[in-house]
Amino acid sequence: MTSPRTPDDPALEVAGARRRLHDRQVLGGVDLVVPRGALVAVAGPNGAGKSSLMRAIGGRLALDAGSIRIAGDDAALARRAGRLGVVPQDVALQPHLTVRENLRLWGTLAGTPRQEVAARIEAGLAWTGLADRARSRVETLSGGMRRRVNLLAGMLHRPALLLLDEPTVGVDADARERIYTLLRELCAQGMGVLLATHELEEAGQHCDTVIVLDAGRVVAAGARADLLTAHGAHDGEVVVVPASADAAGALRAEGFAPSSDGEWVSAAGAVDLATLERRLAGRGVEVAELRLRRPTLTGVVARVIAAYRERAS
Secondary structure (H helix, E strand, C coil), X not given: CCCCCCCCCCCEEEEEEEEEECCEEEEXXXXXXXXXXXXXXXXXXXXXXXXXXXXXXXXXXXXXXXXXXXXXXXXXXXXXXXCEEEECCCCCCCCCCEHHXXXXXXXXXXXXXXXXXHHHHHHHHHHHCXXXXXXXXXXXXXXXXXXXXXXXXXXXXXXXXXXXXXXXXXXCHHHHHHHHHHHHHHHHCCCEEEEECCCHHHHHHHCCEEEXXXXXXXXXXXXXXXXXXXXXXXXXXXXXXXXXXXXXXXXXXXXXXXXXXXXXXXXXXXXXXXXXXXHHHHCCCCEEEEEEECCCHHHHHHHHHHHHHHHHC
């Protein structure tokens, strides 16, 4: 027998979520909570389990074990009751319809009370700064405007939990800031927001919590400042770009983890770059670039994942 819902129930609670697909574990016992009014990001490399987790919450992937509750209810019941909103990465709008026509369509399909649809659309258009584009066909809008319409379409029915997949992909910096401003305003109204993203620095700047997945498991979670401190990046990072691709073993032996674009990163500590370069040369590593940089969430996540994989091997 399940407990009755209360106003204190989190927007989302995932407990022990497990699923195997084609002999591969895509979710390996995921636990996470999105409190009401919180903005939470799920990050990790391709294949980490982000999409599988979002699909399971949205009801498109059944679990082998574990549970998902939305606003205190079993997820299936909550979805039927309209407590979940979904904003996909691919803009789910009809390009030949106007903004208002799209919102009327998606708001009605999501279960917005028919007598309230028109008023919610007008309020939403004003909130997103799109009132003057209400009669424009979606195909004529900029990428940032389409993202805002997409967001509005996913929350007109006022869900308790909003899921977003890469909500700022393909838009410029100003549009990204505007989208996050809108998301923070939704959180201020008590909505819980969970987004999947590859944009780690952006997520760390804007989100209350960043949850890092790898191989279907949570390997780290916390606010940006806490993650930087916990994983030794508060003093900055050392970045090495080797001149050849066969330096992986030597770099790992020196405590570096692969990041992106050929970069390897390590917590800075009290490192002396000249000494480090000589030590790497002694290991046969020719260095194309060696520098210090401010601490980044990207570097922390790279090191956390590398450490997790080493322990698991």
